[in-house]
Amino acid sequence: MLWKDFNQxxxxxxxxxxxxxxxxxxxxxxxxAVNALGMSVAVAFxxxxxxxxxxxxxxxxxxxxxxxxxxxxxxTFVTISDYVMQAYTPELYQxxxxxxxxIVVNCIILxxxxxxxxxxxxxxxxxxxxxxxxxFALALISLGVVRxxxxxxxxxxxxxxxxxxxxTIMVLPPGAFIxxxxxxxxxxxxENKVQ
Amino acid sequence: xxxxGIFFAAFLINNILLIRFIALCSFFGVSTKIDTSVGMSLAxxxxxxxxxxxxxxxxxxxxxxxxxxxxxxxxxxLTIAALVQxxxxxxxxxxxTLYRAMGIYLPLITTNCAILAVxxxxxxxxxxxxxxxxxxLGVSCGYSLAIxxxxxxxxxxxxxxxxxxxxxxxxxxxxxxxxxxxxxGFTGMFxx
Numbered sequence: 001m002l003w004k005d006f007n008q009x010x011x012x013x014x015x016x017x018x019x020x021x022x023x024x025x026x027x028x029x030x031x032x033a034v035n036a037l038g039m040s041v042a043v044a045f046x047x048x049x050x051x052x053x054x055x056x057x058x059x060x061x062x063x064x065x066x067x068x069x070x071x072x073x074x075x076t077f078v079t080i081s082d083y084v085m086q087a088y089t090p091e092l093y094q095x096x097x098x099x100x101x102x103i104v105v106n107c108i109i110l111x112x113x114x115x116x117x118x119x120x121x122x123x124x125x126x127x128x129x130x131x132x133x134x135x136f137a138l139a140l141i142s143l144g145v146v147r148x149x150x151x152x153x154x155x156x157x158x159x160x161x162x163x164x165x166x167x168t169i170m171v172l173p174p175g176a177f178i179x180x181x182x183x184x185x186x187x188x189x190x191e192n193k194v195q
Numbered sequence: 196x197x198x199x200g201i202f203f204a205a206f207l208i209n210n211i212l213l214i215r216f217i218a219l220c221s222f223f224g225v226s227t228k229i230d231t232s233v234g235m236s237l238a239x240x241x242x243x244x245x246x247x248x249x250x251x252x253x254x255x256x257x258x259x260x261x262x263x264x265x266x267x268x269x270x271x272x273l274t275i276a277a278l279v280q281x282x283x284x285x286x287x288x289x290x291x292t293l294y295r296a297m298g299i300y301l302p303l304i305t306t307n308c309a310i311l312a313v314x315x316x317x318x319x320x321x322x323x324x325x326x327x328x329x330x331x332l333g334v335s336c337g338y339s340l341a342i343x344x345x346x347x348x349x350x351x352x353x354x355x356x357x358x359x360x361x362x363x364x365x366x367x368x369x370x371x372x373x374x375x376x377x378x379x380g381f382t383g384m385f386x387x
Binding site: 020021023024027028068071072075076078079082083097098101102104105106107169172173174175176177178180181182184185186188189192 | 213214215216217218219220223265266267268269272273276307308311312315316319358360361364365366367368369371372373375376379
């Protein structure tokens, strides 16, 4: 049962590729693998912590004002991760820019709070948060790696081949749309084959 | 001239949807019909201009003097949520035609990250009040241009023969890629 809560966010209900939520940070920060990893860690921290707190106080939360309460809890954790990143990883913070405070309106986090953490015990909610974060990280990092290899000829900053033959468009904004479009089409095809 | 530069950069060069990737959920969600994308654009222009004015005033008149800058994330999102409710009540009573044109998109806008992003960006860029007004107007016009053009393309695409695996969202992303490529062509215009 617990395993199922963890498992379903990874592929079956992958937030980015299946539920089409959380697209903005996915496309914006996936121009290289390091940024993608940093963003995944920040989202995982906020999602797991907010799921935990919301599940813990779900019995004393008045139904009518639950959304503002969720938002306050989420924005607390976003502010923590914002300031921690600013202090310890300033370059990453510069690269992610406005997308760090924007985690607060990431539909994945409010969506999981409303759909899962508000109705389930603490442990299940933490596992759900972890699974969803892993699914998000998987989509984000695979996009980041593909775009970095094709666009700059490197992976996590290590050179693979001569950057002069790389397709620079893949690290520019249009490359993000192309990469995710092809990835989704491939997933459709794969799924059709399995069935 | 400086204000024109801010407007133009926000409108085309750093188009919020196609270049900066903010508010993409609504870009793919409501662009299947032209009517819905027009309603959404109107609502975005209206809400973004007002909310960026209010959040600029709150940041510079309340948070900065009391050294509470770390509260900006929580403050902005609650301000915007409250403001959208007020605007909805006001429009329903005073300008019902505009209210009907915007339809259900007005309440949905609370979760539209573009509104919050503009409030943050105007502060990050250290704009004064007038500059941040011009900036938010540019961003919301850019949003409208991109989403309405995209809706026109998607309406025509409904009739086109598309490879099976690409039907639905994949082809929409590829279309957006081509539009983004076109918008990339504005880079460097007027020395911006």
